[in-house]
Amino acid sequence: MTKRHAKIYWTGFTVIIALLVIAPLVLPEFWRRFLTEILIWGLLAMSSDLLIGYTGMVSFGHSAFFGLGMYGAAAAILMVKPPNLWLAILYGLAASAAVAMFVAYFSTRLRDIYFAITTLIFSQIFYVIIFTWTEVTGGENGLSFARPALGIPGVYTVPFTSTTLHWFVLAIVAISYLVLRRVTQSPFGMVLQSIRENEARTRAIGYPVERYKMVAVMLSGLFAGLAGVLYAIQNRFAAPDFVYFLISGEVVIFNVMGGIGTLLGPIVGAGFFLGLREGFSRLFPWIATTFDMPYLAEFPYLIPVGIIFILMVIFLPQGLLGFMKQRLNQ
Amino acid sequence: MSEDWKDQGWAKQFWYSGKTTRRRFIGTGAATAGALGATMLVPAPWRAAFGQAKPYKIGTLQPLSGAAASGGKTALVGTQMAVDRINKMGGINGRPIELLVADYESKPDVGRRKAEKLLVEDNIDAHQGGFLSNVCLACMPVFAEHKVVNLIGVCLDTTITTTKCDRYTFRTFDYAPSQAVGFAPYMTSKLGKRWHIVYADYAWGQSTKDAYAEQIKKQGGEVAGTTGIPLGTADMTPFLSKISGNFDGLFGIFFGRDGVTVANQAFDIGLTKKYKWAGDGAIAESTNIPAQGNKIEGFIGINRYIPVLDSPLNTPAHRKFFDDAVARLKQIDPSGPLPDRYVQSNYEAMNALKVGIEKSGFQGRADTPKLITALEGLEMKEGDDFPQGDKILRKEDHQAMLRQFIFEIKDGKHKIIEVIAASNVNYPAACSFT
Numbered sequence: 001m002t003k004r005h006a007k008i009y010w011t012g013f014t015v016i017i018a019l020l021v022i023a024p025l026v027l028p029e030f031w032r033r034f035l036t037e038i039l040i041w042g043l044l045a046m047s048s049d050l051l052i053g054y055t056g057m058v059s060f061g062h063s064a065f066f067g068l069g070m071y072g073a074a075a076a077i078l079m080v081k082p083p084n085l086w087l088a089i090l091y092g093l094a095a096s097a098a099v100a101m102f103v104a105y106f107s108t109r110l111r112d113i114y115f116a117i118t119t120l121i122f123s124q125i126f127y128v129i130i131f132t133w134t135e136v137t138g139g140e141n142g143l144s145f146a147r148p149a150l151g152i153p154g155v156y157t158v159p160f161t162s163t164t165l166h167w168f169v170l171a172i173v174a175i176s177y178l179v180l181r182r183v184t185q186s187p188f189g190m191v192l193q194s195i196r197e198n199e200a201r202t203r204a205i206g207y208p209v210e211r212y213k214m215v216a217v218m219l220s221g222l223f224a225g226l227a228g229v230l231y232a233i234q235n236r237f238a239a240p241d242f243v244y245f246l247i248s249g250e251v252v253i254f255n256v257m258g259g260i261g262t263l264l265g266p267i268v269g270a271g272f273f274l275g276l277r278e279g280f281s282r283l284f285p286w287i288a289t290t291f292d293m294p295y296l297a298e299f300p301y302l303i304p305v306g307i308i309f310i311l312m313v314i315f316l317p318q319g320l321l322g323f324m325k326q327r328l329n330q
Numbered sequence: 331m332s333e334d335w336k337d338q339g340w341a342k343q344f345w346y347s348g349k350t351t352r353r354r355f356i357g358t359g360a361a362t363a364g365a366l367g368a369t370m371l372v373p374a375p376w377r378a379a380f381g382q383a384k385p386y387k388i389g390t391l392q393p394l395s396g397a398a399a400s401g402g403k404t405a406l407v408g409t410q411m412a413v414d415r416i417n418k419m420g421g422i423n424g425r426p427i428e429l430l431v432a433d434y435e436s437k438p439d440v441g442r443r444k445a446e447k448l449l450v451e452d453n454i455d456a457h458q459g460g461f462l463s464n465v466c467l468a469c470m471p472v473f474a475e476h477k478v479v480n481l482i483g484v485c486l487d488t489t490i491t492t493t494k495c496d497r498y499t500f501r502t503f504d505y506a507p508s509q510a511v512g513f514a515p516y517m518t519s520k521l522g523k524r525w526h527i528v529y530a531d532y533a534w535g536q537s538t539k540d541a542y543a544e545q546i547k548k549q550g551g552e553v554a555g556t557t558g559i560p561l562g563t564a565d566m567t568p569f570l571s572k573i574s575g576n577f578d579g580l581f582g583i584f585f586g587r588d589g590v591t592v593a594n595q596a597f598d599i600g601l602t603k604k605y606k607w608a609g610d611g612a613i614a615e616s617t618n619i620p621a622q623g624n625k626i627e628g629f630i631g632i633n634r635y636i637p638v639l640d641s642p643l644n645t646p647a648h649r650k651f652f653d654d655a656v657a658r659l660k661q662i663d664p665s666g667p668l669p670d671r672y673v674q675s676n677y678e679a680m681n682a683l684k685v686g687i688e689k690s691g692f693q694g695r696a697d698t699p700k701l702i703t704a705l706e707g708l709e710m711k712e713g714d715d716f717p718q719g720d721k722i723l724r725k726e727d728h729q730a731m732l733r734q735f736i737f738e739i740k741d742g743k744h745k746i747i748e749v750i751a752a753s754n755v756n757y758p759a760a761c762s763f764t
Contacts, residue, residue, distance in 0.1 A: 029450040034443070132531050132560065139533035140561075141467050141487055142438070144494060231439075237468045239438045278443075281433060297431065298403075300395055 020170050024163040033234075036166045038274055039173045040230045042267030045254035046173075046180060047223035052252065053261030054184050055216045056196030057111075060248040061103050061119030064126045065221035067243030069096040069228025071130065074143045074238040083148035089229050096225020097218065099126065104217035108210050111199065120245050127243040142239030160233075169230050173267075176223055180263055183219065192216055257312060259319030268321050276305050383421070385428035386687065388413070388680075389448035390459035390483075391469065396436025401586070401672060402461050404617075405484050406431065407658045408669075408676030409459060411651075415714075416680070422687050430454060434465060441465035442472060449476045455694050456481070456687075456701070458680050461672075463487035463534060467494060474498045477698050479705070481683050483676040488537045491729035495761035498698075500705055500728040502682045502721065503675040504634045504755070506538040509610070512734040512755040513632040514545035516748060521606045521630065522578020523551045528570070528592065529583035531558030538583045538610060561588065566595045573601060582609030589613040590621045597625035611636070614739050616668040629739045634675070635718050636735050636744040637668035643746075648717040651677065674718055681715035682708060682723065721752055727761035 020039075024032045044066055051057045072095030073088040080087055107118040130137045137143065150164060151157035160168070183189050191212050194202045203209045232238050241247075250273075251266075258269025280301035288297035316323050390409050393402035413429045416422060430452050434441035441462075448454045449472065457473060458481040460466040466485035473480040480499045482490060488505050489495075517525065525546055529535035535558070543553045554577035559569045570592075573580065580601055584592045589612055596602050602625075611633025614626055639649060655669035655677075682705070690697065690704035706725040710716045721732035734755055736748040 030447055033446060037443070128560065132558075134533050134536050139536065141464050141489065141533045144467060144471060235439070235442055235468070236471055237438070237442075239464055239468060241438050241464065281444075285431070298394055298433075301433075302395055302435070 017170070017174060021167065024166040029162065032162050032166060034274070034278070036162070036169050036234060037231075038271045039166075039169050039267070040227050040234065041251075041254065041270040041274065043173045043176055043230065044224050044227035045251050045258070045266030045270050046177065046263055047220045047227065048248075048251045049255055049260065049263055049266045050180060050184070050192075050220045050223070051216060052255050053263075053265075054189060054196060055192045055213060056199075057213065057216070058116045058252065059119045059217070059220070060116050060245050060252075061107070061123045062220075062224045062251050063243050063245055063247035064103065064119075064123035065096045065100055065224035066228040066231070066247060067130070067238070067240070068099045068126065069093070069225030070232040070238040070242055071095060071137065071143070071228075072225070073229040073232040074145055077145045077148055077232075078143065082153050083146060084153050085148040085150060085233070086152070088148055088233065089226070092229030092232070093222060093225055096228060097222050100218045100221025100225070103221070104214040108213040108217055120248070123243060123245045123248060127240055127245070130243055131240045137240070138238075140240060142237055142241075144237045147233060147236050165234060169234070172226065172230060176226065177263060177267075180223065184263065188212070188215070253309065255319070257309065257319055259322035259325070262319070262321045262325065265319050265321035269319060272320060273305075273309075276308060277302070280304055383425045385426045386422060386456070387428050387430060387452060387454045388683070389430045389432060389445075389452060389454035389457045391432050391434050391441055391444055391448070391457065391461075391465070392459055392483075393436040393461050393465070394431075394433035398436040398462055401484070402433075402436070403662050404659065404667075404670060405459070405461050405672040405676045407655065407662065408673035408678075409483065409680050411654055411658060411673070412677045412680035412684075415654075416684055422684050423691070436462060436465075438462075438465045438468040442468050445469040445472045449473070449478060453695075454478065455692075456683055458683050459483045459676065460485045463490070466490060470494065470496055470499050476695075478695060479683070479686075479698055479701050481679040483679050484672050486534055488541070491727045492760040495727055495763065497702060497728075497763045500682075500723060500730075502679045502710070502723060502730045503671070504732055504734065505729060505757075506534075506541040506610075507544075507757040508729075508731060508755040509632050509634075509734060510538075510541040510545040511757050512750040513608075513736065514542065514549045514551070516736055516750075517579065517581070517608060518546060518549040518551040521608060524554045524577035525551060525579050525581050526555045526557070526573055526575070526577045526605070527553060527581045527583065528557045528559065528573065528596075530561050530585070530588055532561045534585075535561075535583050542581060542583070559584075559588075559592070563588070564591065566591055567599060570596055570599055570601060577605065579606035579608055582607075582613050584610070585612035585615070586618075589615065589618050593618075593622045593626045593629065602628070606630070611671070611735075611737070614737075614744070615670045616744070617670055619739070619742055620665075624742070626739045627742075630736065630747070631739075632734050632736050632750075633671060634732055634734055635669075635671040636737050636746065637670065638744050638746060640746055642719070642749060643717075645712070645717065647712065647714045650714065651717040678710070678716050678718060678721075682710060685710065685715065719752070724759055726759035729759065729761075731756055 023035055048059055048062045051059045069092040072092035076088040076091035077083040103122045107115055110118055131140060147160055149157035149159050191207055195209055199209055254269035254273055255266045257272055259265025284296045284299040284301055288294050392406045393399055413427045417426045430448060432444035432448055434444045456479045460482050461484045463485040466482055474496045482501045491501050527539050529539040546553055554575060557569055557573055559566050582592050593613055608630040611631040614629050614631050616637050655673050660666045686701050686705040690700040692701040705723055708723040710721045712719045719733045721730045723730045731752045733752045734750045735746050737744045738747050
């Protein structure tokens with residue numbers, strides 16, 4: 001990156017962060033919460049980009065890391081009185097790290113579709129355990145809990161509002177992005193990209209590929225778990241649905257829509273996809289009411305969302321951010 | 331014929347003229363996104379069917395897409411039937427109901443978001459709906475936070491009105507513990523003392539199994555064994571084939587597609603011939619019976635609602651409800667299914683809300699405490715509002731007690747064999763509002 005590029009990059013980064021800081025002060029309540037949720041899903045998508053975009057490994061196990069992060073946070077909040085925010089984060093990270101280590105150990109010996117299927121199976125195993133172990137996990141109904149306050153219990157705490165929660169989430173997502181960016185630009189990150197480009201050659205040079213892949217899966221799982229913790233804190237519940245592999249599928253969609261291998265792209269993809277889904281879910285009832293076409297009120301709005309996704313894969317295979325990058329380079 | 335469209339002018343223009351470039355695609359996409367964004371910002375105008383009377387805004391969360399879509403659409407029929415009838419009769423206190431439907435795609439995260447949208451953007455006055463228990467439980471704190479009354483439509487999970495109860499949520503239909511109180515005496519006195527329970531192995535199945543086990547024991551019976559089968563198992567034979575031994579009856583706790591599977595496969599391996607075959611009424615819902623054929627013959631179950639016009643359901647009120655529901659269900663499913671308990675419970679929950687609003691003089695959210703007071707202990711009398719029968723909404727836990735029907739499947743139809751009065755299904759309240 002040249003000096004001029006770096007200047008443009010950091011100016012752009014600062015402007016975006018500033019806009020995201022101001023956003024909750026001007027947005028209505030619903031959109032404020034919606035934006036916070038996009039940041040959380042974006043963090044999850046960004047964590048998977050480390051594997052998909054930088055290491056060339058498509059993981060369908062991210063739902064397990066995300067879900068275990070949620071359940072870890074839930075366990076801390078329900079077991080420790082008064083609920084402690086930092087302990088919730090710690091428990092969530094510990095749970096997701098343990099699962100990531102377990103999954104990484106077995107799955108990184110495999111490549112391509114075999115790796116993807118193995119991670120999917122692991123996520124399903126955790127899903128079934130959580131779904132049926134009702135006494136501990138709440139089973140299908142999940143766990144509900146109160147939101148911990150911001151601060152240090154016993155010293156100083158203040159309850160979260162939707163604005164302070166947004167800022168808290170934004171800070172964590174921004175720090176996570178900077179850490180992941182540093183990781184991908186480090187010698188370690190270069191090796192990951194080398195594995196993506198040519199695994200056999202990387203091994204031939206002398207790099208212990210499996211070890212690098214294991215660390216990549218664990219690091220990715222840790223950030224996915226952090227996203228799970230934030231989601232649990234925002235929504236005050238943990239449910240087995242978040243461990244189900246469909247969540248991993250959505251995360252892959254966020255990556256494809258936003259731009260694989262860009263870190264920021266998946267956040268843009270998450271925002272675009274969730275915004276599209278929310279928009280279409282309102283569009284048809286609005287048309288039905290405004291133009292007196294009641295049969296459109298229950299139109300399956302996910303169909304146009306799917307069509308747009310297909311069109312984007314055809315016309316914008318590099319995703320929204322990848323396309324923008326390409327245009328700027330021109 | 332199917333390729334004719336390629337010769338059409340617009341198709342040639344679009345695909346073969348080389349004009350659909352990426353730039354055009356992105357331009358069109360941006361315009362569409364703009365239009366979409368505009369609809370998100372512009373609130374839907376309400377068409378005044380009642381002159382200038384301000385409508386009551388009632389939200390309803392239903393799974394209209396995803397895994398529970400078919401049940402959600404059926405449930406919505408009940409809600410819409412009630413709203414149409416209320417509006418036709420002049421609304422509530424002269425004000426119509428504006429129903430705001432939100433599809434939560436059978437997912438709790440979407441459910442939570444849609445609940446927030448209904449509450450903070452649409453400013454609903456109250457909510458009536460909810461289908462999947464996990465989504466109901468995820469959304470309950472949101473309604474409580476905004477201090478809005480929430481009348482559940484279908485969610486069966488016991489904890490909604492026990493350990494996770496809250497002041498704002500009401501359930502105007504039954505739950506497993508009270509059904510077990512009603513059914514266990516019949517089971518142990520008329521069918522047999524020793525039972526084996528086979529159930530869907532997840533929260534609802536497990537809590538329902540525990541409720542029946544408790545009541546069977548209370549009636550002097552015995553549970554010889556239990557078998558949990560994972561939800562959605564297509565081949566239940568490996569589980570069912572292990573069930574054997576010295577007991578009188580097999581009791582099933584399943585719903586939906588699993589209800590069809592267990593009935594068919596238990597019949598195929600001879601379990602339903604060897605033992606008495608009974609269970610939760612959800613196994614033999616009217617929507618399941620065509621797929622079960624003669625294999626469900628002789629099944630004895632309990633349900634709050636069955637689609638028959640025999641006594642005591644041969645009332646003009648029930649006939650009206652039945653005919654309207656059949657006609658509406660035919661519009662969404664041409665095979666013409668009969669109404670099920672989802673239609674009935676949503677219909678009656680909306681009517682309970684209407685009665686509560688009338689009784690309390692509720693005008694809007696600020697009057698929520700008055701509405702809660704009116705709903706607590708509400709006595710619902712059999713009639714056009716409540717065709718299923720009399721019921722009472724308990725003050726202690728916001729749980730309704732209502733009559734139950736023990737039925738048998740004969741010639742592919744439900745046949746009432748015993749009616750249990752609401753007073754005989756009482757289960758002690760186990761809720762403390764904090």
